[in-house]
Amino acid sequence: MSAAFKRSVQFGARFVGRRAVSSQARNATDARILKVAIGCTVAGGAAAILAGNAFRSLTVDKLHAETKRAAPDFHLYWASGSPPCWRVMIALEEKGLSGYPNTLCSMQDKQHKSEEILAINPRGQMPSLRVGSVGLNESMGAIDYFEMVYKGQGTSLYPSDNxxxxxxxxxxxxxxxxxxxxxxxxxxxxxxxxxxxxxxxxxxxxxxxxxxxxxxxxxxxxxxxxxxxxxxxxxxxxxxxxxxxxxxxxxxxxxxxxxxxxxxxxxxxxxxxxxxxxxxxxxxxxxxxxxxxxxx
Amino acid sequence: MSAAFKRSVQFGARFVGRRAVSSQARNATDARILKVAIGCTVAGGAAAILAGNAFRSLTVDKLHAETKRAAPDFHLYWASGSPPCWRVMIALEEKGLSGYPNTLCSMQDKQHKSEEILAINPRGQMPSLRVGSVGLNESMGAIDYFEMVYKGQGTSLYPSDNxxxxxxxxxxxxxxxxxxxxxxxxxxxxxxxxxxxxxxxxxxxxxxxxxxxxxxxxxxxxxxxxxxxxxxxxxxxxxxxxxxxxxxxxxxxxxxxxxxxxxxxxxxxxxxxxxxxxxxxxxxxxxxxxxxxxxx
The missing domain is CATH 1.20.1050.10 (Glutathione S-transferase Yfyf (Class Pi); Chain A, domain 2)
Structure with missing residues (x-):
């Protein structure tokens, strides 16, 4: 296990300790998650309109501690409900990669701006994918990464014969x-x-x-x-x-x-x-x- | 040669007949080309500022009549100076595909809104790439297309071993x-x-x-x-x-x-x-x- 990977597992482990919050509070984060995940800014007050000023902590959970199979060293940091994050997770499942190391991050707690994430993703956006020591936070690239590295496994997301x-x-x-x-x-x-x-x-x-x-x-x-x-x-x-x-x-x-x-x-x-x-x-x-x- | 390919060659051939215009007129199109090529709109008057109200026809030319080698049936329509068009052309050269069928289009003459191009590209943007009967006008996809189809030929634009x-x-x-x-x-x-x-x-x-x-x-x-x-x-x-x-x-x-x-x-x-x-x-x-x- 590389030093970088150890650090990321420790980081994830810290997240696991946090308590889940109410469903109402989770629910309130829809707009904020989308905005931060895609790196956009919205005119003042916009977030509050959708969220009803009820921003609180998301539950933060590290769903899977171990990879299912021998795989490149990677770790996904994601936010619930963000389309860019979701697309990476769908691609991973389609490639038969359930059980990969991942961390559900709280936007409210600004975990996407934490030192650990900024170290691999200077723009501080979700998703953040660490591949070895490289940060791959562009979700359109991350889905291609898994298709290319796991070509021939799971669903072929690009046709190869036509x-x-x-x-x-x-x-x-x-x-x-x-x-x-x-x-x-x-x-x-x-x-x-x-x-x-x-x-x-x-x-x-x-x-x-x-x-x-x-x-x-x-x-x-x-x-x-x-x-x-x-x-x-x-x-x-x-x-x-x-x-x-x-x-x-x-x-x-x-x-x-x-x-x-x-x-x-x-x-x-x-x-x-x-x-x-x-x-x-x-x-x-x-x-x-x-x-x-x-x-x- | 497919019917679609024949149509496109005929379309290109019509472009060849047009006369080149002065370098000043070509030059004036920089801003307009970028805008149209990337499908963006600019507040009124913006184009005129950069172009000095001197929009005229670009020279339109079909540079290459035949493909250099046996290749999938494709044809590229492009505009001079557009970064999205240019990236596709660089990728093609890097893959060793010089001499591909292509048409330099005049934005001033609205050739990107012609029936021929709209048939493969309903958004009417540059570049437009026809692959068989399919339109691939998204340049970020077009460069991937050539890398995937001509994998192992020319420059490897994605590393495959790391x-x-x-x-x-x-x-x-x-x-x-x-x-x-x-x-x-x-x-x-x-x-x-x-x-x-x-x-x-x-x-x-x-x-x-x-x-x-x-x-x-x-x-x-x-x-x-x-x-x-x-x-x-x-x-x-x-x-x-x-x-x-x-x-x-x-x-x-x-x-x-x-x-x-x-x-x-x-x-x-x-x-x-x-x-x-x-x-x-x-x-x-x-x-x-x-x-x-x-x-x-």
Whole structure:
């Protein structure tokens, strides 16, 4: 065990000792977790709107002490409910890597700004992945890391035998960053604001709907049976896309008649083992503190 | 030759017939190209500030009619001077794929919104890559596509034998999206504005410098001889990072005593064959129309 790994295990162990807090308090952190995890700032007061000024400690837990199998030396620090963190956890499960060393961090306690995490991640964001002595905090890179290192194990998240299908998966995987930009940064974060106007809300919710409609159309235009975001198999595109849809549903988005294919997709993938297993812990115990996306 | 490929060659051939325009006119398109290529909007008038209201047609050229070797059926549509387009072209050269089918598109003539391109790229952005019948317009995915399909050919842009080094390359490759967000979207696009304030300019130029300092430090902290953004070998991280630095230098950024390692990096990589060969054509013939980044 390397010195760096020992330090990280000790760090994780300190987290284990903390007490769990109430489900209400966990629940209140949805907005804050997303913001910190993705490294964005929001106008003053926005966090408080969604969280109802009820920020308290998240339960902090080190879920797994040992790796399941011989594996590169890595450790994942994550926050509950953050789409960037969730995508890494789904990829790990799909690659058959249950039981990896990990630490659930409290944003409220600023554990993402702790010395231990800043040492591997100078930007202090979630997720933080330590690989040996290297910090890999970019979640879009972390999911590729596990696919590349564990190629041939578990789900093939990139098709290896069909260049055209590979192109489609790479297109959709990266295209989902538009959901982040348009739906999260441009719309959801605006809805947090105190001084929002009806006109601007209408404009931005239209941007949100237009973006989601791309994926609704991708699903509807595919041939029968091709019910994933990039065709007939679960792929890296779903690893990145699904957590956003689930986050939006939690915040009140209704996938009604406007998005029938996305609704079916959400309901079906919610039952997928890798997604069930990594479902944000605090979502299981309490409703969201806000239903801001009901306006969409 | 597939029907889709034939159509694309015919489309490219139509472009070949157009006449080249003056170097001044090419030169004026720097800001517009970047904006359209990356799908961003800028407040009214911003484009005109940098371009001096001199938007005219870019020369449009189909540089290569035939692929050099048996290869998947693909065609690249690109704009001169766009960092996202440039990264794809550098990756192609590094993979030994000179002579691929490609079309230089005029943003002024709105060729990125043509039916041919919208058919493979509903967002109408540059670059657009057609792979068989699939559109891959996300440049971060396109570079991965060529690395995956031509693995073992040309430069290995991801290390395959060292998980820790792979993690570092994936971290830096994706981290460079911060340069896009902080230096381009938050700073450069603000500098385009008519109604900018001294206070806000000072604040945003500080954001720009802070972001660049990450990479200056990465270069300075590496062991002797490790003079690339992610260690001692040219990698996918450099494919993504270099075009931004070159774009900033073109717009007046001085890599002086504040960024000595970045300066050496810029000068050295400017001579790299893949970069020399793909240097934006209109940069070779005319100075930039603006030196907005002199304020940094």
């Amino acid at each position: 260049p055209e299908q590979l192109a489609l998966v790479l297109q959709r995987k990266n295209e989902v960053m538009n959901v982040h930009k348009k739906c999260v940064e441009e719309t959801l974060f605006y809805l947090f604001k105190d001084d929002k106007t009806d006109e601007e809300v209408a404009k931005r919710t239209e941007v949100f709907k237009t973006e989601l409609m791309f994926y609704e159309n991708y699903l509807s235009q595919q041939k029968t049976g091709a019910k994933y975001i990039a065709g007939s198999s679960f792929s890296m595109a779903d690893v990145v896309f699904f957590p956003y849809i689930a986050f939006f549903v939690r915040l009140g988005l209704s996938l009604d008649d406007r998005f029938p294919n996305l609704k079916e997709y959400y309901e079906r993938l919610s039952q997928r083992p890798s997604i069930q297993k990594t479902w944000p812990p605090h979502w299981k115990t309490a409703a969201a503190p806000s239903q801001l996306l009901k306006v969409i | 998980p820790e080094q792979l993690a570092l390359v994936l971290q830096r490759k994706n981290e460079v999206m911060n340069v896009h967000k902080k230096c381009v979207e938050e700073t450069l696009f603000y500098l385009f504005k008519d109604d900018k304030t001294d206070e806000e300019v000072a604040k945003r130029t500080e954001v720009f410098k802070t972001e660049l300092m990450f990479y200056e430090n990465y270069l300075s902290q590496q062991k002797t001889g490790a003079k690339y953004i992610a260690g001692s070998s040219f990698s996918m991280a450099d494919v993504v990072f270099f075009p931004y630095i070159a774009f900033f230098v073109r717009l007046g950024l001085s890599l002086d005593d504040r960024f000595p390692n970045l300066k050496e990096y810029y000068e050295r990589l400017s001579q790299r064959p893949s970069i020399q060969k793909t240097w934006p054509p209109h940069w070779k013939t005319a100075a930039a129309p603006s030196q907005l980044l002199k304020v940094i």
